[in-house]
Amino acid sequence: MELLVNGGASASEVSVTLSALRTGLDKFCLLRCTVGLVSPRKSKQLPVVMSKKEVQRMMEAARTLRDKLLLTVLYATGLRVAEVARLQWSDFDFDRQQIRVQLGKGKKDRYVMLADDLLPLMRQLWRHTKGVGYLFPSEGRRVDRHLSPRTIQRAVKQARILSGIGKAVTPHSFRHSFATHLIESGTDIRFIQKLLGHTNLETTSLYTKVARMKATAVASPLDQLRDEPGSSSESSGRQPKPRPSVGRMRLEVDPNPDSNGAYAVTLGVWKDGQLLPLPGMRATMPRQDWVSLQIPLQDSWEPTLRCLPTAQRERLESPEFFSQVQREVAKQILRIRDAEPSQAIKT
DSSP: OHHHHHTTOOHHHHHHHHHHHIIIIIIITOOOOSTTOOOOOOOOOOOOOOOHHHHHHHHHHOSSHHHHHHHHHHHHHOOOHHHHHTOBGGGEETTTTEEEEOSOTTSOOEEEEOOGGGHHHHHHHHHHHTTOSBSSBOSSSOTTSBOOHHHHHHHHHHHHHHHTOOSOOOHHHHHHHHHHHHHHTTOOHHHHHHHHTOSSHHHHGGGGGTOOOOOOOOOOGGGGGGGSOSSHHHHTTOOOOOOOOOOOEEEEEOSSOOTTSOEEEEEEEEETTEEEEOOOEEEEEEETTEEEEEOOOGGGGHHHHHTSOHHHHHHHTSHHHHHHHHHHHHHHHHHHHHHOOSSOOBO
């Protein structure tokens, strides 16, 4: 116990260790060696809550369609990350606009709202998948496995970095934002408690400490994003400046996938007659209608980015650039699969 306390262990770790010692030594062995030891008090930190503009920026910064849908579902429903990963098409009731959460925390089922703004995208995906299996299947070929919570955490982290948000945003931050924005819109706290699946109302009342109260109609916070200004330039009445061009680039997809079904993507930017490489990109097609683009860490691109002007570098690091690359890669993979060309298609 002294080693834990002096070593800077968290209050939770010290409390769990003390409970184990008290159970094993005092209750079972009757030694009474923990008498007088008090569990440390846990710190009470307020949750990280994003504004509606920050939620929009996170969704726009998502690199793939799957990541965008992940972030949208996290915010629209307020589900925990493990609950989102286990969502199946059979859980969606489009007629009643409800989503059934099976065996959530505490092994309890509950229903959450299905936002109006999610319906067009869900119906579009339904036509391709026929409503079979998990909403977010595993990245491999196994359709009977759902996406891991760790993969969802990485997708949120990538979107946070690309959006430039300095807050410590995690998948649970979307749940905090969901509850806080509902309280701000005037929703009854007991209704929010049922949506979040909280046993005690005291747990839900935490969000009243960070909410800015206002009275509006009860609705999913996702539906209220349509009334929010798209950017700060719109709110100021000024037209946004066009993004600078990155110049001439080369994009090539290897027509021969590896054993895991991944396509190697060669990307480079021309500067002074020389092609500077941006290596490490890979693309997969976990579904027939779904192309996922894997971007390497920024360190592998740093030698090339240092050689470019500031405007070009900022453009290469923007979410719009990755969305454009993802669209072009998807087109080439579809061409390769449909026509089976003898060599890679270059643009």
